[in-house]
Amino acid sequence: MIARTHDLAAITALGVVFLLMPPVTLSLATAMVAVLANLIGGIAPDIDQPTAPLWRNLPVGRYFGRVFGVLLGGHRFLTHSLIGLILLGFLSRMLLTFLHPIMGSINSDIVWWAFMIGVISHLVMDTFTKEGVPWLLPIPIKFGIPPLKSWRITTDSAVETFIILPVLLAFNCWFYFQHYSEIIYLLKHTIVY
Numbered sequence: 001m002i003a004r005t006h007d008l009a010a011i012t013a014l015g016v017v018f019l020l021m022p023p024v025t026l027s028l029a030t031a032m033v034a035v036l037a038n039l040i041g042g043i044a045p046d047i048d049q050p051t052a053p054l055w056r057n058l059p060v061g062r063y064f065g066r067v068f069g070v071l072l073g074g075h076r077f078l079t080h081s082l083i084g085l086i087l088l089g090f091l092s093r094m095l096l097t098f099l100h101p102i103m104g105s106i107n108s109d110i111v112w113w114a115f116m117i118g119v120i121s122h123l124v125m126d127t128f129t130k131e132g133v134p135w136l137l138p139i140p141i142k143f144g145i146p147p148l149k150s151w152r153i154t155t156d157s158a159v160e161t162f163i164i165l166p167v168l169l170a171f172n173c174w175f176y177f178q179h180y181s182e183i184i185y186l187l188k189h190t191i192v193y
């Protein structure tokens with residue numbers, strides 16, 4: 001999947017979780033940092049790819065990306081597995097603990113969950129692609145839905161651009177429309193400034 005699809009999938013997942021398990025209170029600063037963390041989480045597993053957005057936007061990023069990719073075992077390897085998920089969870093937790101003194105009133109638990117929801121959405125979305133995801137590393141089997149490879153999505157294909165992206169967008173519209181009054185209630189009662 002391309003970064004745009006992953007961004008949309010991450011924010012979709014965050015919206016659904018927010019509505020199903022709303023926090024008791026949420027500051028505006030926490031909400032903004034959580035959305036940012038969610039989007040970063042949504043593309044984080046692709047740091048094993050030299051062409052990942054993170055590397056593309058850095059001056060010598062491509063070289064770093066290549067080295068990183070090799071260290072992580074190549075594309076769709078460590079960062080695309082349950083072990084990688086735990087590792088990313090652990091590292092991001094450490095980073096948030098380190099940043100805690102400068103984070104003020106930002107709720108790092110919510111930010112961490114938003115990041116992890118992004119990462120999980122990435123792995124789930126990649127599971128629908130032809131390459132599949134090696135969920136159970138070190139067992140070297142790549143899993144995919146549906147199991148038949150030819151029925152899965154090709155990354156950056158017309159299907160992804162003209163079916164998956166619009167379906168995700170339509171789902172968001174439907175979801176927010178369905179839960180409109182609940183969302184307004186939550187926004188009024190959970191957001192503290």
Ligand SMILES: [Zn+2]
Nearest residue numbers: 045046080126
């Ligand atoms: Zn990926």
